[in-house]
């Protein structure tokens with residue numbers, strides 16, 4: 001019995017902690033388009049079709065200031081609070097857009 005309770009608790013905790021890239025992406029869609037198809041604010045690159053590595057490294061680069069162009073401060077504000085796991089989930093989700 002104890003074992004069952006433990007397993008159920010673990011399932012509940014892990015689903016609470018699940019990070020959903022689709023949900024995280026909702027706020028990004030305003031600028032990048034629901035499918036990542038827009039040039040954000042007419043200056044960003046179209047991120048649809050980017051590899052996961054490119055997405056992760058650009059987002060981490062915005063966080064630490066090593067990536068970006070004229071509007072990088074804006075993007076830093078968008079992604080700064082995200083953990084590595086959230087960045088990963090976002091990148092994973094964006095690669096599925098088409």
Ligand code: HEC
Nearest residue numbers: 027028031040041044045058068069070071072075078090
């Ligand atoms: C208010 C509009 C806006 C929102 C919201 C926004 N972005 Fe951006 N994004 C931009 C702009 C503008 C750029 C280009 C910035 C620059 O000059 O480097 C950009 C660049 C990027 C890039 C790199 C592409 C490039 O142009 O080099 C990625 C990846 C990205 N954004 C992902 C995201 C994600 C993921 C979110 C949501 C968490 C998000 N953005 C939210 C406007 C936005």
